[in-house]
Amino acid sequence: MRSLASLFWALPSAVAAVTIAEINGNAYISPLKGESISGVEGLVTAIGESGFFLRSTSPDSDDATSESIYVYGSSSVSKVAVGDIITLSGKVSEYRSQSSYLYLTEITSPSSIVVKSSGNEVTPVAIGKERSPPTEAYSGLDTGDVYALPNNVSRISVENPVLKPEVNGLDFWESLSGELVSLTNLTIITKPNQYGDVYVRGDWTVTGLNEHGGLTMTAKDSNPEAIKIGTPLDGTRNRDDSKVGDTVEDVTGVVQWVFGQYMVLPTTALKVTSSNDTAAPASTLVGDGTCKSLSIGSYNVENLTPNSSNIEGIANHIANYLNGPALVALQEIQDNSGATDDGVVSANVTLSTLAELIAAAGGPDYEFTEIVPVNNADGGQPGGNIRVAYFYDASIIRLRKGSIGSSTDANEVLAGPELKYNPGLIDPSNSAWDASRKPLAAAWETLDGKNKFFTINVHLSSKGGGSPLQGDARPPVNGAVDQRIAQAEVVASFVSSILEKDANAKVLVTGDFNEFAFVEPLTTFVEKSGLRELDDVVGVPATERYTYIYDSNHQQLDHMFVSKALGKGAKLEHVHVNTWLNYDDASSDHDPSVAVFNVCAKKETCKPKH
Template sequence: MKYFTSLLGASAALWAAVSAQSIAQINGNKFLSPYQGQAVTNVSGLVTAKNNQGFWLRSTAPDEDSRTSESIFVFSSSAARTAVVGNIVVLNARVTEYRSSSAYLFLTELSSPTNITVLSTGNEVVPRVLGQRGLNPPTQQYSSLDGGDVFAVPNNQSRISVTNPTLQPTQYGLDFWESIMGELVTVRNPRALSKPNQFGDTWVAGTWRTTGNNNRGGLTITDRDANPEAIIIGTPLDGSDNPTDTKLGESLEEITGVMYYAFGFYRILPKTNIKVTGSRQPALPPATRLRSSGQCDGITVGQYNVENLYSGSTNLAQIGDHIANYLRSPDILFVQEIQDDNGPTNDAIVDANVTLSALRDAINAASSRTNYSYVDIDPVDDQDGGQPGGNIRVAYLYNPDVVRLRNPNPGSSTQATEVVNSRNGPRLTYNPGRIEPSNPAWTASRKPLAAHWETVESRGRGWDRQSSTFFTVNVHWTSKGGSSSLHGDPRPPVNGGVDQRNQQANVTGAFISSILRADRNAAILSAGDYNEFQNVQPIETFERVSGLENLDEVVGTPETEQYTYLFDMNSQELDHLFVSPALASRRRAQFEHVHVNTWVSYDDAASDHDPSVARVDVCGGRW
């Protein structure tokens, strides 16, 4: 059922009628119509498209103001049944602002049309071509209310529905899409920017300028730029279905449809369904080039969010194949979202030995030459968030022939490991151990797992035996649940969990900085799913407090190739690896994101995250 923000039960005879307003005047040059709630008469236009809820009218006498759309949706299922595309009609109606959620923008439309009269039939309907004649969406800013940064903190400082700013379609993405609301448009040479949702809604860009272009054809989030030039293709007007297996970067057939707003996003409702005309090659990325030397000068480190993995997971074999054959079995693997032994069954089981053993077996079954050992710390039941009953946690898999825990002394789920000085340098009171597990920063969230390692290699005997030591911190910060749409009413958009992630950044960063205070040359790696973008406050806080450096920046990964996740229109990086200055200064460090999941269809992906792998030199420690 469709709900309106104003009362529709009043008789049309009681409405304050405004005679012979043009469609451009009804839309106005702001987000909300200056005539909302009023009756308008003798509104004329060309029927350009229809669906089972109504039809779209385009003015036959457009004005010269690029801010005022010349088209509008007429909401009436009964009128839709008799509407004919190509007819010019005149009608009376009421101007209504509609939205289904307070987090969305309003859609200006005409409701309860009466006295619909056909003036002429068989008129040509010509769509406007996006990317031509000034129809070029802005490429960086979404709204004047974002203050220049769509990810600014604090966010949700204003509302478009309250401020109702005057449209500036050449400067702001939301203003651009609003300025052509209801228009019949064509997208030439479209390409898919992400995977479709379960309804087949697919983000695209066409033959207009785009920023953040990555080599696969997607658009990557960069500093203050979340790609407002992208547009989603929604439900086809003819009742057909869009494909749900479209992949990142695929070429699509030309799309023609009407501009609309629904479910929190501007969108084009196409005349018919999306058709794929070409796919990117190769279908899967090559395996990493990075191989372990087996010694301290070339340790390989992987990270992988394995998405709610347990022994009964259908993605288990595929995850094992990725680790063995695409990451080449790194010496240490940081994994996130390891579930307990019976997965989402919500009982008192928290142990994950069966899960981790099953993962090791899957890696071995994929012909890995590494027979991994593993270590984790069980959480308190139902305290760490994630899928109910799953008790997800972070864990390490490691090659015992290359590295091992130094003086292992595991802590419990509630014991906090601390950094202490010793004759041989800093060490952990619990190894591995959780970082401040009782701190409120970790409420309903995963606790980081710190560990102190040593390489197994040795030169000499007895007191002269040498080994290199290093520290790791495996993180999975709280999710972005509760975020609002980039096309939504709150500005800047709500970034769900950002304050908690900033707290987690301070706690994690302070722990790491205590290691560096004890030994400024300590080799430290922190990796995992940070659930945040590089240039947003929590990550900036973490780098500042911890003293670590982003390995992407250290090795010079192109900014547009820094992605491990697809969401809405954006390729984005939620998974990061940071290193201490001692490791950053060793120019031999290497780092790669392996796009085994972002390049394939939704059904073919083993996880919603891509893994990454690094090669670093940790030589230096002696005991």
């Protein structure tokens, strides 16, 4: 039998008189994780509903070690006030609510709180003056690219890398975890969520600044310098009607990792000082109805039904902001009953209702074509049966002769080149399209039958199942990337079969690719299809290549890829009518795009007479 003395000595003893920097250490996971500590001294800098924030009174000289920490325990809140210097005991804990999140180092079960003095000055760390975030890399574990493949080859919680706050964005914000900071000269760069949380930029260096005031992601730069403003500590609420480009008052708050990203939790609600009411202008591109200047638009209309609240806004955009293109590729058209799982699959009422509203708004009298999917086989909202479809102005173009395919017919490229089905789906039984929208290929011609071109309307698999950009997995999990790679290869093969039969064929692949141009699968698509991104062909500035906002980034999910023959003399604009508005006021979560092309047949070269 073990003696009482041996049992006593087996119990863990508290680690006495450690500093907050020693608790945090210079990595993500505390070197004292799980240890009981006592005699920790600090200055109370801010108080929340469930705890307070404590800054060391004996800081070290290492920027990698945060001098502040969160003390969790609602019963302790009433025992302290901002400006108190206190000592306490507790336990060093690492907390996260999901396995994909980073851990938050905190002191839990606080006890033996002694207030040594009160009314001490509390000065925040000035971001942009005393400390500034890096602008490109997130983590040294990302091999230089947060979208590198393979994903999830390491985890911060396992590797626990030493922080390099001057190099990596995650390291920078982690090195300030729990710290009271000040942010000045702030501009909102994203839509507010339902809680009013928004990302901002301020008085520090940023990259990717676009004309509307947001930050556009580019290859190997997803803007870690942006920071989210979260729920105020005093129980007030941030407004949820702000817009991209609005400016707000300076913020004082604490840095904390919350719900998938680093945030600054302000001491009180954001106050907008000026509102960006500069509406996005209509496109300057207008086709003239001839083969020399034929306009084509593309628009993800966000789960559109006949009764959608956004349908009139979508109609107005197509008629007056895209200037009524001769052809419009639409994505996320739902069936006539929307997200009601009632067996209805046709979208003829959805499409005809939208067409009528476009005409009423001054646009063309569009005809439409679609292929009705197999019920509940194409993903999206259950029962909604989203699919891609085309609107076309029958006074300018028409479908070339051919029978329309069914939901199970696989299109083929015949001699000519011509399509076996027009329009027809591309390899719909291929496993690459499981629970995903099938691409719709069509051959078009001007009314005289002399000028032919091909389009493929796509909506690749969504990024569902991905992990946070600021999460534990490094590089982050790019949800469904393998399926999108397979889909890109199927579409690329179809394009190649057209160009093999006619190297001068005019081919456009457009739609919602759910991916970025510089990331596989799209790099694979370009390599295997022989097409080029139209943005590159016409020289759209990198900062203006966006159609969507997610987290801190303006980003491009919607693209146009063209064959060499179609790219000659083309023009393109992304019409930013939705991304700058809050969710309630926007007609879609995507911006539309419109381009003007020369689809005239190549003139025959006359032989000289002898």
